[in-house]
Amino acid sequence: MTPLSRRDLLARTGTGLGVLGLAGLLADDARAADPLAPKKPHFPAKAKHVIHLFMNGGPSQVDTFDPKPELTRRHGQQPGAAGLKTERKTGPLYKSPFAFKKYGQSGVEVSEIFPEIGSCVDDVCVVRSMHTNIPNHEPGLLLMTCGNTQPIRPSMGSWLTYGLGTENQNLPGFVVMCPGKPVVGPALWNNSFLPGVFQGCHIQNLDPKRVIDHVRNANVGAGTQREQLDLLNQLNGIHKDKRDGDDQLDARIRSLETAYRMQTDAQEAFDVSREPVKVRERYGKGYFADACLAARRLVERGVRMVQVFYGSGQPWDDHGNIETGHRNKARDSDKAVAALLRDLKQFGLLNETLVLWGGEFGRTPTSEGQNGRDHNNHGFSVWLAGGGVRGGLAYGATDEFGFAAVENKVHVHDLHATILHLMGIDHEKLTYRYSGRDFRLTDVHGTVVKDILA
Secondary structure: OOOOOHHHHHHHOHHHHHHHHHHHHHHHHHHHHOOOOOOOOOOOOOOOEEEEEEOOOOOOHHHOOOOOHHHHHOOOOOOHHHOOOOOOOOOOEOOOOOOEEEEOOOOEEEEOOOHHHHOOHHHEEEEEEEEOOOOOHHHHHHHHHHOOOOOOOOOHHHHHHHHHOOOOOOOOOEEEEOOOOEOOHHHHHOOOOOOHHHOOEEEOOOOOOOOOOOOOOOOOOHHHHHHHHHHHHHHHHHHHHOOOOOHHHHHHHHHHHHHHHHHHHHHHHHOHHHOOHHHHHHHOOOHHHHHHHHHHHHHHOOOOEEEEEOOOEOOOOOOOEHHHHHHHHHHHHHHHHHHHHHHHHHOOOHHHEEEEEEOOOEEOOEOEOOEEOOEEOOOEEEEEEOOOEOOOEEEOEEOOOOOOEEEOOEEHHHHHHHHHHHOOOOOOOOOEEEOOEEEOOOOOOOOOOHHHEO
16 A cells, blocks of 8 residues: 555545645745745835936036035146045046036035936935045946945845845846946846845846847747746756755746746836826936836836946946036936936835935046046945935035045945945845855945935
8 A cells, every 4th residue: 555645645634624724834935935025124114115326437426416616716727635546647627517506495506417306306315425445447336236346246136135025026126227238247236145036137128029038938828838837847846856055946946937927027017118108208218218217117016126227338437528428418317317206206106215326436526638537436426315315415525626525424335234224124134144254235334324314
């Protein structure tokens, strides 16, 4: 007589009620074991989602959000002792070609190239005292996205989904939109030593039919695909049982399941053509505008973090001509960013969505060549909105020319600590044991900037 397994015994006795109870327990176990299932924060969170608008290349603080009247008065002169070492040889002080204007009830000054963002300034906190380690793109990009100048460490989006999971299991928890690749490439949204399921999903093309290549099966229907996937999962499960701790295999199994569910949800979420014409017109045209609109649609659907790179390479890297380069990129992005802020506010999402705008560093107040600017890591600006941040605030300051942060200095580690805090995470407790050490996004640094919290 063939012995019965415990599962068979439960199924054959008590009209099968035992197996129903087991199924419920297994379902609970499955939810508990799902690394992307929503998790409780360390303490009550101000924000649930992050949208990082990354102006890769390094926008100039003195031409965007940090006006310097003394720079205008001393235009053409040498900076003297205020001058700091830059990556390349630079010339005399170079005034901003743009006028600044006070906006909103708060009166925060914003460059003329961002009139739409300026109109939203009462919801914006400009941090004018940022500083970072090195004036080079590669380490600067890595530090801003991954908390370390050396590759490869987990990105901020990977840490957030590792710590908090995501609210929509039919979409990736961490989405990256970039039409191509920045200088460092996929290392900027990698999972590194965190489980592979936390890697960012890179979207290059926002055409709804091509948004995620190879995710739709044109040859068989959904029912047949479900049967095939169930069989494949069974085989993979048998394979996995013999290989405990195989993170790559586990990530592949989960990615197949997510890809199946994404065939409908992802196509719909990224299809901005479903929005009314008036809404699309508010954002403008082009990849960045569509990506900002898609970012709103993604956080509406529970995606934990959305990162929008302005473009491939390092588009804000205006060594040659600040006036033309920055004006054109601002014209291309100003409407979209402001429309995103207004929509989030109108739909009641801004309070729970933290928006971050900025690059990996700033630019020098001295000229490079005739009218360009070199990289500057000593002082630059970023801004945040929503998600528990005080609006209508200009925090910190650089020196009289805009070379270096001198008041209420904020390092990138401090920025990361503050973002995690707003998401309900103690940055010192969000750790992962790897190679005999507990790693974290902020390494062994970082202080929450409490003065900018609402």
